[in-house]
Amino acid sequence: MSGIGVPVLEKTGDVIVTKRERAMIRKSLLGLACTLAVTSSSLADTVTIGAAKDNTLYEHFQGLFSNGVGRYCFAGINGGGEIRRAVLQFDVAAAVPSGATIDSVTLTLNMSRTNSGDQAQDLHRLLADWGEAGSIASGQEGGGGAALNGDATWIHGFFSTTPWATEGGDFDPTVSATQVVGGVGFYSWSGAQLAADVQSMLDDGANNYGWIVIGVESGGDTAKRYDTRDNLTPGNRPALEITYSLPCVGDLNGDMAVDTADLGTLIAQFGTAGPGADLNGDMIVDTADLGILIAAFGQPCP
Ligand SMILES: [Ca+2]
Numbered sequence: 001m002s003g004i005g006v007p008v009l010e011k012t013g014d015v016i017v018t019k020r021e022r023a024m025i026r027k028s029l030l031g032l033a034c035t036l037a038v039t040s041s042s043l044a045d046t047v048t049i050g051a052a053k054d055n056t057l058y059e060h061f062q063g064l065f066s067n068g069v070g071r072y073c074f075a076g077i078n079g080g081g082e083i084r085r086a087v088l089q090f091d092v093a094a095a096v097p098s099g100a101t102i103d104s105v106t107l108t109l110n111m112s113r114t115n116s117g118d119q120a121q122d123l124h125r126l127l128a129d130w131g132e133a134g135s136i137a138s139g140q141e142g143g144g145g146a147a148l149n150g151d152a153t154w155i156h157g158f159f160s161t162t163p164w165a166t167e168g169g170d171f172d173p174t175v176s177a178t179q180v181v182g183g184v185g186f187y188s189w190s191g192a193q194l195a196a197d198v199q200s201m202l203d204d205g206a207n208n209y210g211w212i213v214i215g216v217e218s219g220g221d222t223a224k225r226y227d228t229r230d231n232l233t234p235g236n237r238p239a240l241e242i243t244y245s246l247p248c249v250g251d252l253n254g255d256m257a258v259d260t261a262d263l264g265t266l267i268a269q270f271g272t273a274g275p276g277a278d279l280n281g282d283m284i285v286d287t288a289d290l291g292i293l294i295a296a297f298g299q300p301c302p
Pocket residue numbers: 053054055067068069070132228229230
């Protein structure tokens with residue numbers, strides 16, 4: 001079949017446009033972008049992610065107890081005078097685009113059992129890696145289960161071959177966030193240091209070992225029990241809410257400015273899956289992405 005007299009079509013994803021139409025779109029969009037008053041160059045978003053792993057360090061001189069796949073984790077001192085510390089980690093880099101600025105974070109845990117009243121419970125960043133293997137405690141889980149290879153224990157990051165440098169876990173002495181925990185219910189930790197932690201977890205994912213939860217470790221019977229990521233009620237599992245911004249969204253060619261060059265790239269990818277110009281991540285370059293780019297148009301990157 002001859003192509004004479006038939007408009008030249010380009011199939012781009014599910015959208016078919018003629019070259020002439022594309023040129024018209026380009027012309028009109030360029031004019032629109034150049035006349036728009038620009039008010040903002042940032043895009044904020046919020047994601048909530050579950051824990052990638054969690055466990056409990058049960059105080060024991062040989063480190064024989066753990067609870068890798070248990071329903072609960074613990075922090076504080078139990079009725080027998082033994083310390084428990086919860087450890088949990090979130091894969092921040094898998095959920096937040098690299099280069100993002102972390103604006104605020106909130107860690108929420110469901111406290112499901114306690115014998116004590118109001119107790120401060122502190123988060124600290126862990127400084128060494130640790131494991132969650134198949135150990136599981138029985139009953140209310142306060143006693144821990146037999147540690148299996150790869151489990152975190154009081155003595156080990158990974159039972160039975162890799163000890164912590166310090167018994168009870170290697171953590172930053174700086175308190176990342178604190179919360180007074182009383183009766184059963186949901187509790188949240190947030191603040192500037194916690195946000196800084198998450199920024200670091202994003203920027204340096206290889207050193208993201210999560211947090212340790214440390215209760216009052218003087219006196220007795222201060223422990224709090226929290227639901228883990230293996231809890232049977234999904235809504236009670238640990239959740240980390242992260243609000244972030246992308247300060248230079250729309251800079252498709254990496255020259256630290258959002259301008260006509262970037263607009264041209266977006267238009268060239270219009271109707272396709274991108275990926276470069278798919279600014280909102282919905283697998284199609286369309287007017288939504290154009291709106292994002294136009295909102296950032298003309299702004300230098302910080
Ligand atoms: Ca776990």
